[in-house]
Amino acid sequence: MQIKAQPLTAENFAPYGDVLETAGDPDKIINRGMCGRFHDRAKLDFGPDGRAGISLFRAIPRDIPYVCDLLERHPDGSQAFVPMSMDSFLIIVAPDAGGKPADPVAFVSAAGQAINFHRGTWHGVLTPLHEPGLFAVIDRIGDTPNLEEVDITPVTITI
Numbered sequence: 001m002q003i004k005a006q007p008l009t010a011e012n013f014a015p016y017g018d019v020l021e022t023a024g025d026p027d028k029i030i031n032r033g034m035c036g037r038f039h040d041r042a043k044l045d046f047g048p049d050g051r052a053g054i055s056l057f058r059a060i061p062r063d064i065p066y067v068c069d070l071l072e073r074h075p076d077g078s079q080a081f082v083p084m085s086m087d088s089f090l091i092i093v094a095p096d097a098g099g100k101p102a103d104p105v106a107f108v109s110a111a112g113q114a115i116n117f118h119r120g121t122w123h124g125v126l127t128p129l130h131e132p133g134l135f136a137v138i139d140r141i142g143d144t145p146n147l148e149e150v151d152i153t154p155v156t157i158t159i
């Protein structure tokens with residue numbers, strides 16, 4: 001199967017998670033007028049037994065077309081990917097169909113956008129498209145594995 005990644009927007013990503021971006025006016029002007037705060041823009045969820053963690057990922061950029069043959073989800077918490085460079089990256093998600101992923105959907109972010117997968121969202125692993133592939137990842141730290149992985153029929157993704 002081949003799919004084309006669509007531009008990432010808050011609307012088209014809403015079934016899967018949140019898009020973090022400084023679009024429009026800030027919610028608050030702070031720091032004596034020197035900073036706009038886009039306040040509380042993601043639904044973070046770490047479950048009753050977990051806690052929030054920030055990790056840094058340095059991932060190898062992928063070439064396009066990109067073949068995705070694995071999806072995963074985190075049943076116990078959300079996961080946010082925040083690029084530490086002004087580069088686009090590839091986001092692959094899929095609706096759930098009886099505990100397995102349905103056909104995937106792909107998005108490509110604009111520079112300056114970040115995402116937060118809601119708890120349990122089927123997704124491809126972090127997929128940078130440019131060096132340095134450096135991201136801050138905010139997700140659940142806890143005692144459970146919090147990871148379900150599923151091999152899928154390979155999907156070729158273009159942009």
Ligand SMILES: NC(=O)N[C@@H](O)C(=O)O
Pocket residue numbers: 072079123124125126
């Ligand atoms: N496993 C891990 O830390 N990362 C994955 O969850 C991922 O989505 O990249």
Ligand code: NI
Pocket residue numbers: 072074079123124125
């Ligand atoms: Ni993940």
